[in-house]
Every structure is written in C-alpha cells, then in structure tokens.
Amino acid sequence: MSNHYLEILKKYWGFDQFRPLQEDIIRSVGEGKDTLALMPTGGGKSITFQVPAMAKEGLCLVVTPLIALMKDQVENLKKIGIKAAAIHSGLTYNEIKVTFDNAIFGGTKFLYVSPERLSTDFFLEKLPELSINLLAVDEAHCISQWGYDFRPSYLKIAAVRELIPEVPVLALTATATPQVVEDIMKQLRFKEKNVFKKSFARPNLAYVVRATENKKEQLLKILQSVGGSAVVYVRSRKKTREYAAFLQQNSITADYFHAGLTNASKDEKQRKWKNNLTRVMVATNAFGMGIDKPDVRLVVHIDAPDSLEAYFQEAGRAGRDGQKAYAVLLWSDHDRVQLRKQVSTAFPEPETIKRVYDALGNFFQLPVGAGFQMVYDFDIGKFCSAFNFNILTVYNSLKILQRAGYLTFSEELDIPSKVIFLVQGNDLYKFQVENEDLDPFIKILLRNYTGLFTEYAPINEADLAQKMGVTTETIYKALAKLSKLGIIHYIPRRKTPLIAYTQSREETRYIRLPKEVYEERKLKYQEQTEAVIEYGSTDYICRSRFLLNYFGQGNSDNCGICDVCLSRKKRGLDETSFQTIETAIEKLLKKQTMHADELIQSLPFNDTQIWQVLNWLEDHGLIGETESGELEWLK
Template identity: 40%
Template sequence: MQQALQILEKYWNYSSFRPVQDEIIQSVLKGKDTFGLMPTGGGKSLCFQVPGMVFNGFCLVVSPLIALMKDQVAQLQSRDIKAIALTGGIKTDEILQLLDNCQFGNYKFLYLSPERLEQDWILERIKSLPVSLVAIDEAHCVSQWGHDFRPSYLKIKNLKTHFPKIPFIALTASATPRVQIDIINLLGLENPNLFSKSFARENLGYHIIKAEDKLYKLNQILQKNPESSIIYVRNRKNCHEYAQKLADLGFKTTFYHGGLPLKEKEKNMNLWLTDKSPVMIATSAFGMGIDKPNVKTVIHINLPENLESYYQEAGRAGRNGEKAFAILISSPSDIIQAENQFINVLPDVKFLKEVYLKLCNYFQIAYGEGINDEFPFSLNQFCLQYKFPVLKTFNSLQFLDRQGVISLSQEFSEKVQVQFLLESKEVIRYISLNPDDEPIISTILRSYPGIFDLQININCAFVAKKTGTSEVKVLNLLEKLKNLNIVDCFFQHNESKIVFLEVREDERTINRISKHLENQNSVKKEQMQAMIKYVLNETSCKSQLLLEYFGETNSNECGVCSYCVSKKVKKTPVEDLKFEIMNLLQQKEMTTREIVSLVGVSEEQVLEVVKKLLEYNMVSINSRNQFTIVK
C-alpha cells in the first residue's frame, strides 16, 4: 500500500486516499475480484488507475462512454502516464499499431468499449498482451435492470477464461441492490470483495419546489444563491432560451449541449469553470467527468427520466463539502411532458422492425449482405423520407446500436446554425427586393422564433420540404445571405455515420433482440414511475427516499431537504392568513406574488387560501391577473 500512496502523491498530488478508495485499492492489490459502488464524485477512476500503475503490464479498462474514455486518457497523458483508447473511427491498421504499442511501448492503460471485445481479432490480440488488471467502468450497463443496459457488456465475462489469475474490478455510481447482484453474476466475479460508500450527502439539501412560472422561481433561487450553478433543461432549444432569459435578468450565463461545435463547448465550459459565467444551462450531455467543487446549486427545470440520472446530476453540487442545494422545480404538467419525452417515444418490436427494414432499404443493402458497410447518415432526412417520428426513430437506432446490430455515431447536430443580423424590417425590405428568396426566408422565420437573438440550429431538410425545394438551394441561399451580412451562419460538416455490424437478416435479426427491447421498455417505465413517486411524495424525507431506492434502509431524516424544512416552518393558521389577505386586498388589487412578498409565507399556502376565497366568491381575478374583493 505504501507504493500506492507514493504513486498517488507523485502523479495526482494527493497525500491520502478518500474513504472506501483505500479499501478497494488494497483489495485489488491483493489480487481479489472487487466490486465498488461509489456515488458520483467519489473518485472511482483512481480505484483502478493507482493499482494499474503499481502492477507490471497494463490495465485494460472497459467503458461505454467515448467522451469519458477520451477525457480520462487526456488526464492520464497530462500526468505523463502512457494511455490510449480504441474509440470509434480508428482504422484497422491504426488499431494494430496501437495494440503493438501496448505490447512493446510500456503503456499502462488501454481503454476500449465493450463492443470492441465482440471483434474476435481484437480479443485475440488482447489475449497475447501483458494485462495485469481488468477494470469495468459504468458496470450497471451489464444488468438488464440497469438504466443503461448494453448487451455487449455480457461478453466481458469471456475475459475471465483468458485471464483467470488477473483481478477484475467493477465500478458504478448508481446501482440498486437487484442490479448489484446481477453485475457480480454476469461478470463472473469470483468471491468478490464488495465495497460501497453511502449515497448520503449530508451537506446537500434535496428540494422539490412547485411553481407554474419556472423562470420567476429560477430568478428567486439565483438571487438568493449567486454562486456557481448548473441548470438542467430538457433540450437544446431550452438551453438557448433560458440562457438568454436569465442573461436578460442580469445573470452571467453560458450553455452546453451535444450539438455545439467542440470549440464552443470548450469556450463555454471554461467560462463556467473560471466563474466568469457562473450559471451553466445544460442538457444531460453536460457533466461527464466534471468535478467542480464549488457548485452551490443544481436545478432541474424538468423531470429526469430516472432517479439514477437525477442522483448523478444533482450530486454535482457541493463537492467541496459546503452547504449546497439540489432543486427540482415541478409543475402539474411535468409528469405528462416527461411521459411524452421518455415513455411514449419508446419503440415497440413492430416499430423497431419497420425502422430496421427501411434503414436497410435506404442504403440498398441486399438480404444476407451489408456487414461492415459504412454510410454517412442524416437522421432528419431519413425520418422525412419515411414519415417516422424523430425521437422514436432515434431510440430505435440507439437500441440497434447497443445490441451490436449497427454502430451509430452520436453527433446528431444539425448541418447549420443561423442568426439574422439585421432588424426584421430590414429583412422584410430585402424580401420585397428579392421575391424569389421569400419562401425559404419566411419559412425559417416562422419555424425558428428567437433567430434574431441567437444562433439557432436549422433543419435544412425540413425547410426544403416546407418550401418545395432542395436542401442544396436552402444551403446556397444561406451562404448568399451570409456573404451579404444579413445572417451569421456556422456550417457543420460532421454528419452522423452508420456502420452495419451484421449481415441483413430482417425478422431473424429483430426476433433475436426483441426480448431485450421488451425488458428495456419495462425497466424504463418502472424507473419513470419511481421518479414520479419521488416528486409527488410529500410525507417523507427526500434524502431517505433516494437512499431507500439505492438499498440503504436505515438512514435518518436529513433535516435539510424540502420535506424536513417544511416540518420546521410554523404554518400560519388558514383563518389568520385568510383575514390577512382580505385586509391587503381591501387596500388594493394584488397578484399572487405581491401577496406572497407581503404576508411572508410560502406561495403554496397563499394559493391554497386564495383558492378557497375564489370558491366562496369572496375574491375574483381581473384581466391583469390581480385578485380583487367581490363587492
């Protein structure tokens, strides 16, 4: 263990390990199979990176996340530790060269996806390499009950037969008891040492806040807590909208989503990390590998799809140990919206089969052929041609990807971003002088509100279809408008790519994987219901609810969540509050917010009393949304 501490200090500048880290590392160094359950920010990667440096040979790391692999390799290289990753898009000759480097170049870490292990020739090469440790990151993907199941993870068990004397370490930040048992069995871990760090975060208060006007509530929260924050939103459009709205309210904001060019991602990330723009508005694409200690608040505007994702994202607050908040702003329509976003877009077997057949026809692949064929791919064009709903189709393609039927690159960014630089009246003047350009420009203006204020992703295939023209003509016009300084355009040339990993067998292919689809859909529905139950529960500590979900049943109430705080607040009796509100309205007409600011109780209490006053016809609402006394 002394050598491990020396390596920790030399390469990571730490003098000691965190709780549980040292126990896990000791277990691995003794050659034992090990399972580590550590919440987000607990330092999972060091649990295999330090032993990997102690052992001779190199550590084989299996991870499903390309971005995380690249991030960890870059971090290791910055510490003068030799590491490589076999990510997608690397040609066979280059892969062979990289594997040779592992054998003869003193490399310490080889990262690869589980799908790579399904390629026999890669597995054969790995068998001949000096592997000293196998690490399985995001191990919940092994289990069909995990929130991100990938069947290719099941192949990892085969490594056990090739490396029977080498320790295996499985790590995850989110696994329920059922998933933990599944991971150990499916990976073939032999009498593993099981270590888990409590999911409890004593400094983090989980709050559910009910609000119809979420922007108003955001303004209140950020005014009260101006320190570094993350605001998670549903999609890219919301990212831009909330960034602009909060900037208009005087907050220094930036944003992050999967469709941004790499340079803009890095620029925006740096603005946030250096606190030049302390408010980050982001989709769920943001956060992987982020370890900013001084995040005061993580706010969710919409319901996440499961408690695993929520716990990971919320857990990015308060990593410095100081008081922090995880706030979910909830409105009555959120549950319907979440079901539309996550549940109603789940493909059934019939739809999956249709998408697969059309995909093969789209690329003119004959029955029994197509393996290793590679094509550029536009999701929007494909969906337009076959009148498929985009989200449901994307979920189908993603499922086929995870089943190893196809390989789908994840860059679904639009081809072009556009912002109009001139005022609307000047654009109308241009249209009057150039009537041939009017259909395309008008369609863009109608379809993309906010395009005068910020760069908006444009779906050129959609615009072309609406105007009865070609995508090329849309792009040519945008190029022309850019040259005239009417618009600012950023053309993106990173089309998605599809590689067919199996020969086309139509129904045989789909029938083989249909059981996995049904199981996955069942799990996602269960997880969504658990998320809804967590939000609607008003009789239990929020921290306890989360801990129980992850198998910790003997916890105490946290004292800092919205439920625990509400128990401490002395409620004003309804009759007293009714009298106070009526007195205020005698003086002048008021909105709910004005009443709340004067009576000093929660908006929920005020709405409860006002609702009764409306029912008894004691007050009414005028055209300015103000309450007034009925005379």
C-alpha cells in the same frame, strides 16, 4: 504495499492521501480480488484502477462506453506522463492496428476500449499478446438488464475474462439499486462477491422539490437567493439557449451546453464556467461527464429526468467540496403527463422499430447477409427526411436495436483530424529536398506535434494555418497531397454519429426483440418514471431518505435540511421529537381508528406537540377523518 500506492498517488496526481474508500478498493484489487465499487459521481473513481495498475507490470484494459470520457482520460494521463490510448468505433482500421501494436510493444499503460470493439476478431486475436494486469469496467451498470442504460455489448466482457482468467476485474458505477449490484457481479463472473459501497448520503446537500407552473420565474428567484456557481438541466437543446438568454436578460452570467456543439466551443464554455467567468451553465444531460468542479452550489432541474438514477447523478454534481449546496427539482403537473408520455416515445411499436432497421439497411445500400462489423457515418436528419421518420422515433428505435444486439449507435462524435508519418529518416529527408513546395508543411507538423512516427497524432489545421500565415484550405490540400504520395496518412476531422453493425443485416421478418429487451425493459422504464413522479409529488417523506431507500440504503435518518424536513421544523419541533411522535401516531392508527382526544391521551408526549404533528400529517395527506370523526392513517 500501502505506502507504495501513496507514493504513486503523490508522484502522478499530487495528492497526499486517498479519499475514503479509495484505498480499500485499491488494496482489494492489488490482492487480485474481483471488486465492485459503488462510488457516487465525483468520488475519484478513476484513481481506484489507475493507481493499482501503475503499481504492477503490464497494461490496464479499461472498458467504457463514453468516447468523450475516454478522450478526456487519455489526455489527462498523457499530461502527467503516463502512456494511454483509446480504441473505439470512430477510428479507422489502420489507427486501431497502430494503437494495438503500440500497446503490445510500446509500453502503453492504459488502453481504453469501447464495449463493441471487444467482440471483434481483431481484438480477440491480439488480446493474448497484451500483458494485462487489470480489467477495469467503468459504468458497470450497463452490463445489467435492470440497469438504467443496458448495453448488450457489455455482456461480451465475460468472454474476454475467459481468455485472461488470472486477471482481476474492477467494476465501477456511481448508481445501482441492490438488484443491479447482484447482477453486475453475476454477469462479470466474480469469483466471490466483493462490494465496496460509499454511502449515498450527502449530508451537505439539501434536496428541494418546488411545485410551480412558472419555472422561469421560480429559477430566477432561486438564483437570486442562492449565490455561487450553478448548473441548470433542461431536456432540449432549444431550451438550453432560451433559458441562458433569459438569465442574461436578467443580469445573470449564463451560457448553454449540449452535445451538438463543436469540441472547441464546448471546451471554451466549460473553461469559462470552471473559472467562474460564467456563473450558470444551462445544459442537457450531455454536460457533466467528467466535470469536476467542487464548488457548484446549486443544481436545478427544470424538467424531470426519467429515472432517479439519472437525477441522483446529476443532482450529485452540487457541493462536492462538502459545503452546503442545493439540488432543486421544479415540478409541475405537466411533468407528470410528460413522463408518462415519455414511455411510449422511448418504446416505439415493434413494427416501427423493424421498419427503421430495414430503412437503415437501404440507406447504407447494404444487402441482406452483409455488413458484419461495418461502421457507417450516420446523418440522422438526412435519414429521417429520406424515409419520412420522426427523429425521436429513430433515436429510440436505434437504442432498442442496440439492446437487442443488432448494431451500436454512437451519438455525435467529434473526431479530430489525425496524422501519422509513413516514411522516416533518410527517405523523408530525400523527399523534402526533392519537394520544396511541400517541405514547409512537413516541418511545421514535426515542429508542433510529437510521436508522429509511432502513433496517429490529433492535429488542428486552423492552428497550423495561423502559424504558417496561410489559409486552412491550403493546409488541407498540402496534407491531402502528402497523404496521396504515401508520406503521411491523413484522416480529416469528422463530426458525425456512427452506426456499427454487430451482426450482418437480417431480413426484417427475422428481427427479434426478446422480452427482456422490449416488454420487461418497458415495464422497468415505467417503474423508473413512476418513481420520479412519486419523488416529485410526495411532500411527506424526507427527500434524502426517499432517494437512499430507492438505492437500497434503508433505515436512514431524516436529513433535516430538505424542503420536507424544513416544513416539519416550522412546527417548532426538533427532528428527533417530530419523528418519535409521528412514528407513535402511525403505530396506533394503523392498529385502529380513534378520536383525536383518545389518541392524545394514549401517547406519553406533550399535548401541544402532538397537535402540531397531527396538523402536519393532515396537511400532507397522511391522516384523514372517517365519517364518524375518527382519525385514520391513509398511506
């Protein structure tokens, strides 16, 4: 069977061999076992469900919350000749119906579904008709209350499993603590525990924390001393533009990226950066999903992220080619203050959250008891000014209402215009003959796009206008007219966040924010931000070891290349000697305090070397002196 998998890999993806762990996961799935795969970003996760699904009859159902990623993967699969489609809240009922019909009768091999669609009657009704060979759950940490991005709609996957009990599940995530790993298997009803873990260690990646109050100057210094492609992460859209302009003024080619840009603009910026025409991309965390550029030499965080999970994933975009790379966090006291403030921003008071919920119902003119499974375009700016809310308060309240299962909130979707033909063959020909004015528009559609009779095809009006030598406005009008006449169904492009009600509108007094959605979650969030603060302000634990410990990979060695390890090397000792002496000192001083001379006599090492380690430990606040002048271990 293994050879068969290799043939598929070679035929469609052009690779001669699997990356470490990929084949083990594929084999496990191929044998029908429920499987959880922990693979750091860029480890080739999608191959692990795409290859085994191609080896079997039937369709692979892929659950993922990221619509942008869905669109990318569907396009990539189509490019290599594999039929794929996606279903999410941004589609009309008719589009969803056509997509399902194609999945049932038309040989769709991969059907991507956003989690909130799983519980719709329509989906559950059609599910038995789909011949499913594998259920792949991407971003599987979203199913766990303890994951850093919990989504209640993921809990519906268990009910879907009951309807297809024979189908194995492959759960995928890039970052999960041991607690989350256990929880994923429990929530997905694994028949037996089965985890494949790629070590989180990245031996070629040097983690560095730089304490600085002047981040711009520091960033410039770093970029001048480390060559190659770079990503710089900041918190706000405004900062992406500011920092990109600052770098350009200092003769470094830079561009900026955030979720609010048009798709065309995003594609162009990514293309230039991928092809090294732009050296530095200054971005919010919207940049990186599905970005696979192996030769990124440097990832700098200007602002600290609010969890080590997020940091590890973003920093891990450096050095995927295995060559030396750097992940730098610029840290200041302001970050500590900001992160702690972030907790109250991310968790508005329960009363405020309820007020947002109530205002939302009024905004959509939705009566109490109505709205179940309704989807609305949502202009957050208009909403805030109509009800006098702060934009961050609304954003975070919606996230909490989503966790409590009342609605789903999809940010900034850019959904291209789409067309499907409702008339074909002789009837279409007859119409063309009778409507000369509309005939050219029908012809240009048929010439430029395929599959128009069987599925909704994304189209670009500006392209068509250019090809016909007319204005975009003329194209819009002609397509709208054809749509009105029932020849085509035309859905113009929408760029908007969406709100979908997962329950009918409740009276505010009945809105419940359970402990696990609010209080426990807030505590967990606090722990996560404190872990980031500890990482940023600790300068005596090897950075790599610190991160690996956090993800439950204990007893790892010092990396030897982070800023902490390098500061030890400056003492002229190699890593092993330093660590051996440090461990011996710690053991003695944890038992009792003692004078330095006494300590040195008790240890079987060179006196000078012991002094060097003692000095380093004192500089980094690990040991101190008692009033009587004895040394004590402080941490």
